[in-house]
Amino acid sequence: MDSIGGIVNIPGSTRNNKTGSWRTFKPLLDKDKCVDCDNCIMFCPEGSINKDHDIDYDYCKGCGICDVECPVKAIKMERE
Amino acid sequence: MTKKIMTANRAVSEAVKLANPQVIPVYPITPQTSISEYLAQFVADGDIDGEYIKMESEHSAISAALGACGTGVRVFTATASQGLLLMHEILYAVSGMRMPIVMANANRSISAPLSIWNDQQDSIGQRDSGWLQTYAENGQEALDSILMAYKISENDKVLLPSMVCLDGFILTHTVEPVEIPSQELVDSFLPKYEPKHANLDPLNPMSLGTFTDPDHYMDTRHQLEEAVENSVEVIEQVNKEFKEVFGREYGFVEEYRCEDAEIVLITMGSLCSTIRSCVDDMRANGEKVGLLKVRVYRPFPKEQIAKALKNVKKVAILDKNVSFGLGGGALYNEIKAKIDVEAYNFIVGLGERDITEAHIQEVVNKTKNPEKDINWIGLNK
Numbered sequence: 178m179d180s181i182g183g184i185v186n187i188p189g190s191t192r193n194n195k196t197g198s199w200r201t202f203k204p205l206l207d208k209d210k211c212v213d214c215d216n217c218i219m220f221c222p223e224g225s226i227n228k229d230h231d232i233d234y235d236y237c238k239g240c241g242i243c244d245v246e247c248p249v250k251a252i253k254m255e256r257e
Numbered sequence: 258m259t260k261k262i263m264t265a266n267r268a269v270s271e272a273v274k275l276a277n278p279q280v281i282p283v284y285p286i287t288p289q290t291s292i293s294e295y296l297a298q299f300v301a302d303g304d305i306d307g308e309y310i311k312m313e314s315e316h317s318a319i320s321a322a323l324g325a326c327g328t329g330v331r332v333f334t335a336t337a338s339q340g341l342l343l344m345h346e347i348l349y350a351v352s353g354m355r356m357p358i359v360m361a362n363a364n365r366s367i368s369a370p371l372s373i374w375n376d377q378q379d380s381i382g383q384r385d386s387g388w389l390q391t392y393a394e395n396g397q398e399a400l401d402s403i404l405m406a407y408k409i410s411e412n413d414k415v416l417l418p419s420m421v422c423l424d425g426f427i428l429t430h431t432v433e434p435v436e437i438p439s440q441e442l443v444d445s446f447l448p449k450y451e452p453k454h455a456n457l458d459p460l461n462p463m464s465l466g467t468f469t470d471p472d473h474y475m476d477t478r479h480q481l482e483e484a485v486e487n488s489v490e491v492i493e494q495v496n497k498e499f500k501e502v503f504g505r506e507y508g509f510v511e512e513y514r515c516e517d518a519e520i521v522l523i524t525m526g527s528l529c530s531t532i533r534s535c536v537d538d539m540r541a542n543g544e545k546v547g548l549l550k551v552r553v554y555r556p557f558p559k560e561q562i563a564k565a566l567k568n569v570k571k572v573a574i575l576d577k578n579v580s581f582g583l584g585g586g587a588l589y590n591e592i593k594a595k596i597d598v599e600a601y602n603f604i605v606g607l608g609e610r611d612i613t614e615a616h617i618q619e620v621v622n623k624t625k626n627p628e629k630d631i632n633w634i635g636l637n638k
Contacts, residue, residue: 181416181454182355183477185464198472 200239202254210251217243265396265428270295272403279330282310282321288425289363315340326356329456338365352387357410365425374609375425381578390555392525424527509558518547524575535617559595
């Protein structure tokens with residue numbers, strides 16, 4: 178952060194701040210096991226999984242809900 | 258230049274007039290009240306070309322000052338005691354957002370029990386807030402400190418708020434001769450405030466006081482600490498420039514008859530004048546005593562104090578505040594923490610308990626023949 182006192186002096190620049198650094202465990206999806214049920218997409222509280230089941234690690238907080246909700250255990254939580 | 262007879266509150270108000278802030282949000286409180294009255298008068302008479310905002314509380318006053326300063330203009334406010342405590346939350350926001358607000362604090366004791374009289378517990382209680390703090394010894398110093406505070410606070414390397422503390426009643430309501438510098442001289446010393454970091458403008462939007470996650474918060478606080486450290490050299494420079502323009506010399510600390518002194522008394526504010534007189538009397542009686550006045554309290558002048566105490570055996574530190582639970586006053590504990598010297602602490606003048614020459618003699622005696630580290634002087638037996 179270059180600005181003084183946390184002042185955001187470039188409008189819209191908050192988008193540059195990624196929030197994925199909160200994560201302790203990282204979800205890894207095995208697409209071969211995936212049955213396209215989309216449970217992970219619907220349950221992800223951060224909207225960090227797209228329709229192709231790609232996980233956006235810039236914003237994923239590692240909560241592990243996708244892992245719990247996956248009916249075929251296609252998601253593995255791995256320590257960062 | 259003209260010398261006039263006035264209270265320190267008037268002297269502060271004259272300094273504010275010369276600095277000409279564009280926004281002055283204040284809420285009156287004893288013993289600061291006459292500052293808010295003088296400034297209202299100056300604005301009404303057109304002597305200050307700015308906006309005077311009558312606030313509904315001190316929390317609002319400092320919040321309005323913060324918002325106004327965010328638009329990139331010079332701001333002044335003043336308070337005391339409970340008012341400063343009510344500002345506590347926003348004080349941290351002001352320094353965190355790096356707003357160079359200058360505020361006068363008329364030092365007054367803290368309730369309970371309720372007391373309107375002087376001590377320094379109020380501003381000492383804000384010592385970790387990121388505000389620079391100076392303690393004035395007299396009206397002239399109060400006036401000069403306001404002008405210097407703007408120049409220090411608004412420096413690009415600093416960008417921090419300043420609190421100019423003056424002892425309630427002892428200074429705020431006592432008249433003495435004060436030299437008011439000319440506007441031309443002040444203008445040559447204090448340039449217009451031109452902020453680069455914070456300047457709220459609808460055409461060039463920016464956000465102040467935003468949410469930060471753990472990736473950024475700590476670095477921003479570190480930046481704040483660096484700014485306080487940077488202020489040391491800026492204060493040195495401003496002291497020098499002030500002397501060149503106005504002829505009066507100020508330092509972080511001031512040594513009075515400390516050369517060859519066996520015991521040095523250390524304190525802040527108006528009490529320095531009492532001790533100065535006592536030192537003269539004791540010196541006349543052959544006692545080798547001196548005074549070290551701590552003028553700048555934040556940043557804490559550890560190097561300057563250490564230098565002044567280089568050859569001193571014992572020091573007596575007089576505090577008009579108490580760090581309850583730690584024992585003793587803030588100045589004592591900080592000097593003990595930073596400087597290797599045999600030090601004794603004397604809690605004096607709480608709620609404006611009178612501090613007499615006999616008390617100062619008692620302090621010196623108890624430093625010569627110490628029984629305990631922390632002593633309360635002037636208690637009813």
